[in-house]
Amino acid sequence: MNKYNPDRMNPSSLRSRFTTRFLRNLSKIHAQKPSSSSSPAEIFRRYRRIKVAADKSMAYSVRSRRTWSRAMLWKLRTRPCSTSIRKTRHEKQNKNRTTTATTGEDRVGFGVEADELRELVPGGEAMDLCNLLHETAHYIKCLTTQVQVMKKIADFYSP
């Protein structure tokens, strides 16, 4: 039999893991609200939740193997419930990392762009340039997967 589904080739690939999780979360979100409402506020709320769900599913698919996914998971966890304990502990860790991360040599030649990249990539503030580039590569790969899957879902459910 021909296998047209690329996710079937590697069921544990990033794409299939993300798809599974995301569809699950999406169905949850759609099940929560009444299907008739289509007010902008309602849609906006849903949009936020879907966005969060997308990021969360991606971060969970990557687990803690990458710095950016760890940072994103931490951000997602502490955002709704702002417990001071967790924040201060993690902030201390972040500060320690930032002081040791950037040396003078790394900044030369890449100053402005590297800072911009650090803002974009979650958890990028506490990384030196070398690791930042590594994380960026993986982050780009995951983002493209995310975009492809979501595009296919959106195309499927719209006429």
Added chain:
Amino acid sequence: MESNAGTTETRSNLTASDGGEVTAFESLQFTDKIHRLILAPTTDNASSFTALLELPPPQAVELLHSPDSPKLIAASPPNVEVFEGSFRFPSNTGLIERDARFSVFSGEANNSNEKRNSPESKNVIANLEKNVKTEPAETESSQPTVEKRSIKRKNRENKVKGSTKKSKTAANESSEDAEKLPYVHVRARRGQATDSHSLAERARREKINARMKLLQELVPGCNKISGTALVLDEIINHVQSLQRQVEFLSMKLAAVNPRIDFNLDSVFTSESGGSLMDSNFPSLVMPAMWPEVQGNGHTQQYQHQWHLDALQQPVWGREEVCNNYITPENSLLTYDSSANSATLQANQLKMEL
């Protein structure tokens, strides 16, 4: 010790292959070079043999000549600049003699071998003159200093010479480490500084450049751009555009009014073995209006991965069929059948994905 034995064996094999005919002319050449070596730089940093031997130059030359001259003459000085990282001092005189002989025979043709031989042949001479038992202590103590001086000479020669010989500059660090730790072989190119800081920086820069190359391949349209700042700008733009696309798509998904009730939780669990799938089976078997769908779908395929390996051709056909069925469902059908259709549509979606 063992590594040196290994290298000496290889070298002995090479001697056999090279053919060892030492002409008198060659030996004369080497003695001339030795003379130059000994007499010229004694004034500045005394890094020559004489420092090793602790003898005035002419006596050193005599010592050189006393035993079999071809054996003891070290490799020519111009190629002295290179050191192998790890030094093992052979206490076996037979091996030492073999080394020395090979260093003479290889001449200048074989740089890599000479690189290995030159430091050892220097120590060879020292070893042979002193007592073999006392040599390890003395040579190891003198070896770091010798290396450092010869490294200085090597640096000068590097900058002065027009040749393109590359030198292993890890010897700087290795001389202190003394063959204990593994280290990174970094080749210092001609004219570059060789202290440990710049070495580390160079290694980092090469790492960063390698990663930038990977990123360039990932980001479309980055290959043509030259210059790291522009490439970084392009990468930043790409990341921003991807993030914006995610936001846009999530907005779109929020706006999509799902005409079917999403009940995909139970179906989309590939990790939970067969139990949940079994609970789905009756609901999937029930509806009579989807006979063709149930043909191959619902058996063990659900159990492992719930991406169906159903065929694609019926999928396309089914899609149209399903679309026709959707709208009446919303109004007419009950929850059960809507759930079934939702699951079946989810199956198709999975297949597409």
